[in-house]
Amino acid sequence: MSGRYSGAFSRGVFNSFSVGVGYLPIGFSFGAAAVQSGLPETAALLISMLVYAGASQFLLISLVTAGAGLLTAVPTVLLMNARHLLYGPTLVSAIPEKHAKLGSPWLAFGLTDEVFATAMSRLPSVAPEHRDYWVLGLQVGAYIAWAGGTALGVVFVREVDHWPEAVRDGLGFVLPSLFLALLLETGLRRWWASILASVVVAAILCSFVATHHALALGILVGALSHGLVSRMARE
Known part of the structure; x- marks a missing residue:
């Protein structure tokens, strides 16, 4: 090298x-x-x-x-x-x-x-x-x-x-x-929409489904929300 x-x-x-x-x-x-x-x-x-x-x-x-x-x-x-x-x-x-x-x-x-x-x-x-x-x-x-x-x-x-x-x-x-710690390192402002969507959805679903299912669905919604916000920003 x-x-x-x-x-x-x-x-x-x-x-x-x-x-x-x-x-x-x-x-x-x-x-x-x-x-x-x-x-x-x-x-x-x-x-x-x-x-x-x-x-x-x-x-x-x-x-x-x-x-x-x-x-x-x-x-x-x-x-x-x-x-x-x-x-x-x-x-x-x-x-x-x-x-x-x-x-x-x-x-x-x-x-x-x-x-x-x-x-x-x-x-x-x-x-x-x-x-x-x-x-x-x-x-x-x-x-x-x-x-x-x-x-x-x-x-x-x-x-x-x-x-x-x-x-x-x-x-x-x-x-x-x-x-x-890794999330804080990348900057919260950049990911605010996906973080908020994930937290809210996971918190609500925890009352109705198993925790691991709620977390998985929260992650999915967070990823989709980030994609939507990014697309709106480009337009």
Whole structure:
């Protein structure tokens, strides 16, 4: 890697700090939960290093410990991560083809929700000829934080029960707080319509349907409202 690209890579690693701060405790939670569920420590580490699927990993250990076979667990995890099929083309379109030095496989593995959100908000400030190496640095930093957090969870799983209850309860709020931090980083004013629509719809539907259905429908309405506002602004 030449000096001009190593600088972009290093900047990407530095910009991954906001994602990594959230990934460390989430990865820790996964490592601890996996070992407590009966998975071997090596298996817990390998899942984070090879699957690297965030919330889907928690679903995976739930299915495995419940006795689900590979024919059930693998398609379920793949379906849960199908949204990444939309992330890829969107991210690639932000990297001009004439400046792309890395093939798609280099950028595909590390593309998570948080990496995608950070990349789409910061890429406009990165020079087009440096964007692919910057994205790679962003992904590497986030990956190290996730795998490192899992390793810490595996090592210190026996100490978790001795932690203050407030700290243990706080681990469950790390993922929502990470998404909130990323949202604040991109700027609330830009997304006010979709945020308001999502919150109102989800809050109302929670009284009538299961919470996870209300959240999914709220997200859908929020996305549609953002598209409508953007279209009206262009006209």
